Ligand code: HEC
């Protein structure tokens with residue numbers, strides 16, 4: 001009898017070990033807070049082309065277009081490589097020159113409030129302008145991009161379709177529009193469901209059979225994540241990030257004597273940029289989405305702080321941390337295990353403390369982190385580019401775009417009465433462009449009719465035209 005009880009007890013212990021630990025009500029709530037996945041993703045009110053299929057298509061093309069860069073061989077895909085989880089697997093990025101930071105993957109970007117490791121951008125489109133202008137990355141500018149469009153009718157046609165004007169204006173608006181198209185595309189990069197999501201949903205439904213499919217080691221790692229490890233405090237929510245900035249004891253030395261100021265510099269950049277959400281390029285007239293930018297306060301504690309990264313698909317995006325200093329997930333967890341909380345200089349950062357994890361516990365946490373990977377893993381193939389050419393525009397529009405920009409004249413042209421329109425065209429012919437490109441009515445008339453006109457009439461017309469030109 002006693003033997004049978006003992007055997008039963010052993011069996012139960014064995015089953016529990018295979019299943020992994022049970023969770024307290026508090027831990028259960030913390031686990032459920034990491035879902036459901038995918039969460040509803042709203043459009044971006046600061047970007048009027050967010051969710052627009054033509055803008056997504058344009059952004060997709062620009063994302064792979066290395067001719068956007070001054071060198072002609074660096075595109076977004078040079079560092080955000082589709083078959084490498086949209087990163088480059090290097091500790092720090094390298095474009096035309098070395099970059100100080102690790103290339104983050106591009107996924108679930110709409111769930112973030114700040115962009116970049118230091119949050120130097122407050123919108124996805126602002127974060128997409130940064131690499132265009134960075135001399136170590138695409139090293140381009142508005143004038144170069146205008147030239148790029150001028151050489152590619154199809155791309156220019158798509159730009160016009162999205163933004164309602166030709167890409168012939170070498171100004172901030174062009175940079176912002178390109179940033180917004182790139183952002184519209186990147187918003188579509190969302191990771192899929194993972195074994196963790198299945199477990200989390202099974203836990204929500206109390207579906208014990210479905211829960212048992214989750215590996216026991218991952219379940220033990222999850223218990224550490226939402227328990228003693230305190231990881232959930234920062235890596236929280238469906239995207240496993242609180243979107244905030246912390247010092248986790250990673251060295252911020254870029255080179256001997258040179259420090260990466262992290263969030264401290266990020267705040268200064270975002271506040272002083274003409275592309276931030278407080279500026280004129282935010283398409284949300286209410287500016288409700290600019291509250292965080294308006295109220296963020298620069299403090300000394302921001303030195304050496306970096307944004308909590310998402311942990312979705314983290315297993316396929318090594319190396320880790322803002323400077324790529326941790327080669328594997330084991331290294332990251334060992335770092336947290338040995339962290340010296342006295343050396344964390346952020347005021348009041350009391351969440352992190354030395355965990356002194358056993359080797360088996362480190363393995364469990366890593367096993368858990370692996371269950372945050374979706375079926376695609378590192379192969380995040382971008383949607384194929386549609387080979388169908390963009391519908392061609394009226395000839396005169398294309399000619400004006402490619403040969404010489406007259407945005408002011410053309411923008412107003414269509415709204416003028418017919419007689420005024422003729423004057424403008426004649427004006428362009430006589431004072432702005434070589435007349436063979438803009439054949440005026442006079443030039444197109446038959447030689448006979450032209451001869452019949454007296455010299456005096458002609459001089460009167462020229463005089464009145466110069467007055468009209470001055471008014472244009
Ligand atoms: C030379 C490599 C390189 C190239 C080329 C590059 N990036 Fe990046 N990207 C990075 C690095 C490094 C960061 C982190 C920057 C930082 O934190 O200061 C980053 C960050 C980003 C972010 C912010 C992601 C986040 O999680 O906050 C976005 C968005 C982005 N890049 C989009 C682009 C786009 C669009 C292009 C092309 C126009 C591009 N990148 C080209 C290396 C690159």
Ligand code: HEC
Pocket residue numbers: 225229230231232233234235245246247248250306307308309310311314317319320321322323329332333336351352365369
């Ligand atoms: C105080 C907030 C905080 C806590 C607590 C925390 N993290 Fe982090 N985590 C961060 C920040 C911030 C970074 C980026 C640090 C950097 O780049 O310098 C990070 C980076 C990481 C990375 C690297 C991700 C990448 O893409 O580079 C992993 C993995 C990670 N943490 C796992 C954990 C685990 C596991 C725990 C619990 C043992 C934990 N974190 C606890 C804030 C936190």
